[in-house]
Amino acid sequence: MPGTAPDAVAPGHAPAPEVHAAVLAAVVESALDAVIVTDEKGIVVTINPAAETTFGYSREEAQGRSIASLIVPEHLRTAHDDGMARYQRTRVPHVLGKRVAMEAACKDGRIIPVELAITEVSLPDQRLFTANLRDLSSARAAEREINRQQGLLHQSEKLAALGSLLAGVAHELNNPLSVVLGQAMMLREEIAAPGDRAVAAQRVERIEAAAQRCARVVRSFLAIARQREAARQAFDLAPLLDQSIDLVIYGLQSGGVEIVRDYGTDLPMVFADPDQVQQIVINLLVNAGQAMERQVGEKRITIAARAGRGVLSLRFSDNGPGVPPAIAGRIFDPFFTTKPHGLGTGIGLSVSRGLAQANGGELLLAATEGQGAVFELTLPAASSQGVAGLPEAEVSSSEAPSGRWRVLVVDDETEVAEVIGEILETLGCVCVTARTGREAEALVSARGGFDAVISDLRMPDAGGAEFFRWLEKSHPDLARRTVFVTGDALGPAARLFLDGCDRPVIEKPFVPAEMRRIVAGVLAATGSSAG
Known part of the structure; x- marks a missing residue:
């Protein structure tokens, strides 16, 4: 017919099956997302180049292996196996036609976030499933x-x-x-x-x-x-x-x-x-x-x-x-x-x-x-x-744990250490002071028997963080009975340390009531005094 392109398909005439197959193959091969084709048992039939790039396997390495051993992380294997077993019994795939966010494993051991969509492909002699997987690593990093x-x-x-x-x-x-x-x-x-x-x-x-x-x-x-x-x-x-x-x-x-x-x-x-x-x-x-x-x-x-x-x-x-x-x-x-x-x-x-x-x-x-x-x-x-807001009461010496408690006070400001000592005397405490973390380590090593530690954070010659890490290794029980007193509440390093050590913090300027309440709680948890 004049004017008709040589390759045009006449109306009512569908392309040959081999044309369909070629087109589908081209689409899968050129897809930007990873595509993994499996049979009903979860055995990999083929993967596209994007899947090779994403997961690190060549097509030859992937073919014939179960998709579980290929890309399912260890902590998700049980759930995957249960799902496959359920499918084998019921022939009803639960995630078919849905977009699911999950984790996937790569050949080099990396675990990456992916978005998964599974489509069924029915053939005369078998059923295949195509898993389209989009690597979300870049999107999550951007987020x-x-x-x-x-x-x-x-x-x-x-x-x-x-x-x-x-x-x-x-x-x-x-x-x-x-x-x-x-x-x-x-x-x-x-x-x-x-x-x-x-x-x-x-x-x-x-x-x-x-x-x-x-x-x-x-x-x-x-x-x-x-x-x-x-x-x-x-x-x-x-x-x-x-x-x-x-x-x-x-x-x-x-x-x-x-x-x-x-x-x-x-x-x-x-x-x-x-x-x-x-x-x-x-x-x-x-x-x-x-x-x-x-x-x-x-x-x-x-x-x-x-x-x-x-x-x-x-x-x-x-x-x-x-x-x-x-x-x-x-x-x-x-x-x-x-x-x-x-x-x-x-x-x-x-x-x-x-x-x-x-x-x-x-x-x-x-x-x-x-x-x-x-x-x-x-x-x-x-x-x-359903929250009862009760004010925190002052702790008097008569309400404090009984006994003569030995408390190590570490602060490079002598006047501050003396004030803390005087406050804690009302709790029945005997306070020993140190001006640096090194001096505090020496006192703990030489004397021992301390029931609690009250430590500043910023000090010359080993600060409170370094001293605390030493306590965790050498005297872990005493580390759990440590209270920090600091005026460096905004320092990023101090904030990171305090958030990680999970110990009580008293910010300067402090008041006696707060000091007595927190220290009394730490002493009460020791069970018995050293004195």
Whole structure:
């Protein structure tokens, strides 16, 4: 027929079987994914070049072997054999037509993640099965890298927020430190001269209150900066809100912003990660303050807390310009920001919502332009989770384990070691001090008989980590009765070590109640004293 291509197939005429076979063979041979063809017993009939590349076997090596011995890892062999036996009994393949993620073994021993899809091929004299396997190694590596980069970006956003808080933190520390220094110097003068001891007692209370304020500021700052997995627990929200406000109050008040606290009454305890909740609160307060920077007249942020059914609701409202409706649906999108360059990365609200959801709550925009901005944060109440939030009680000397306990205190700051010793004396402890890890090793080797170890992390001539590894080898029982005291909570090396050693950690600045509680628990686990 004129105009018809020589190789065209006339309508109604199918290609010859050998053409079909050639086409199918070409498709399998050129497939980018691995293809393994087996018979009903799981014996390999053939594999394509992609399978040779992926698993390391040549076609000749693979043919005639069971697919189990070829690519099924040892820990999955039993499940595979059970599946084959079930198929032999029922002739019903359970994974046919499904896409399954699993692990596969390579010739060189590597275990790789793959996606598997099995198709049945019915022939006149037998049934064959083609296993299409896609190597997911690159995809999984890319996913891990994306997660790592997201984590770094998240940390970068936190550090940027911390930078904006530094002026306020310095102010919050300098004020109480001025009280500590001034009251301490006046106390020294009063003790040197005869006088009313009641005045001296009042000065001691003021010093303690100011020092506690410093400790709260430092701990709150470190809690925001550290990078770790969420640790949900029951806690009172009102004190955390006050601590968060303390960190930003200086910057807000310097900009003329008033903070109104409306916490309500009889609030339930919250079940969440307090550090992550604090990060959300600070993000919302900083955002509100920045939104009102150019505003003339009254500037106000109101924090209202109310109990709901199984939740606690926090509303952060300001009297600023609000959020225009045109962008209200985008403000939680990553990298979306209306701030000038240098004032944020645009992931603060996105991260805050993610943290809220990770803690079983939600963060929503409740009001937009014309009403100021209102953000509502809901968090699960501890009672709804079946969690009883009981405050940790002080441990007195009468409640501590009985006996004269010998405790080794290792700290290169002599004054710190002395304070720890004085605190532990109320538990019936006799403390021996060492200034370095090497000195501590010598004391343990020479004297022995210690019931517990309290060790700093960063010290010259063998730090706490090196000393602990020595204890694990030489005195494993004493290693299990070790408590770390550190001011290096943010150091990546310190964090990695502390996460791996699974021992109690007391962060500096510490308070006597916390020190006594943790050490008493370690001593109680020893069973008997050495004295």
